[in-house]
Each structure stands twice: as C-alpha cells, then as structure tokens.
Amino acid sequence: MSVVRFGVSLEQDLLDELDAFVKDNVLSNRSQGIRRLIKNYLFEKKWQCNNVVAGSITLVYNPHKNDLSAKLGNIQLEYRDVILSSQHFYLSTDESFEIIAVRGESKKLTELADKIRALKGINRGKLAMTSAG
CATH class of the missing domain: 3.30.70.1150 (ACT-like. Chain A, domain 2)
Structure with missing residues (x-):
C-alpha cells in the first residue's frame, strides 16, 4: 500500500500527548502513532455498529x-x-x-x-x- 504524506497542525499539549502515546506504545515515530490511533478509532466505530x-x-x-x-x-x-x-x-x-x-x-x-x-x-x-x- 502506498503512503501519502500530508501536514497536520496540532496544539502543543496535543502534540505532547501524541509523543507520549508513541513512547508508551513503543512506536518508531508520530506517523505510526497517528496510524494506530486512526485504526483504533475505525475499529471502535465498527465495534459500535455491531459487526x-x-x-x-x-x-x-x-x-x-x-x-x-x-x-x-x-x-x-x-x-x-x-x-x-x-x-x-x-x-x-x-x-x-x-x-x-x-x-x-x-x-x-x-x-x-x-x-x-x-x-x-x-x-x-x-x-x-x-x-x-
């Protein structure tokens, strides 16, 4: 699957939370953290749809x-x-x-x-x- 780059603007405290998430989950970088959070969100949404x-x-x-x-x-x-x-x-x-x-x-x-x-x-x-x- 090809990767698409895009820019994201965040408040400093939200960026700090993202960095903590990346560290706590032993991820390599912020991109992996954002990917993980999006996948978790999408799964949870499907979960609520009773899949x-x-x-x-x-x-x-x-x-x-x-x-x-x-x-x-x-x-x-x-x-x-x-x-x-x-x-x-x-x-x-x-x-x-x-x-x-x-x-x-x-x-x-x-x-x-x-x-x-x-x-x-x-x-x-x-x-x-x-x-x-």
Whole structure:
C-alpha cells in the first residue's frame, strides 16, 4: 500500500500527548502513532455498529466463592454460540485465571462479558476485541 504524506497542525499539549502515546506504545515515530490511533478509532466505530469481531474475556476470580465455577459454566453454556474455547489456570488454591476465546457480534460479546463481570467473586475481568473477517 502506498503512503501519502500530508501536514497536520496540532496544539502543543496535543502534540505532547501524541509523543507520549508513541513512547508508551513503543512506536518508531508520530506517523505510526497517528496510524494506530486512526485504526483504533475505525475499529471502535465498527465495534459500535455491531459487526462480527473476535476477542477474549480474561478473568481472575476465587472459584470457591458463591459457587462461582458453576455460575460461570451456566453463563458459558448460555452463550455457547459465541464461545470458541476457554482455558482455566490455577494461580493458587484460592485464585483462578481464565481466558475465554469468543467470536460474534460485538454487542453480544459485550453482553456476555458484562454478565460474567457482574458475578460476585470475579476480582478482575476484561474484554478485548479485534476485527474478524
């Protein structure tokens, strides 16, 4: 793909924020930073349009609290049409780490993640999505 050059004028504080973004994301230059921000924006716009996306839900929780493992299993069964796989790891006797691979309409994946994160005993939960062909 060919690259087109164009000029951009920014206020100093916005330029400083861009430079911080480039540094924090270990990018080579401002152009890469602007490209990344545009791609993120466009993906988020598609995500809000309820396109099909792929992603993961990562969880840290105590499986012994409130029959949490059974509740998680029931929710995953309810959403089996969008769950590709799940992997469970024991971090300690009282802490589990789980990764749930998902693919489907972004609204449904968000709904699934919200249901899971709302369970009492989930310490941390995060949904990450990316475009899917």
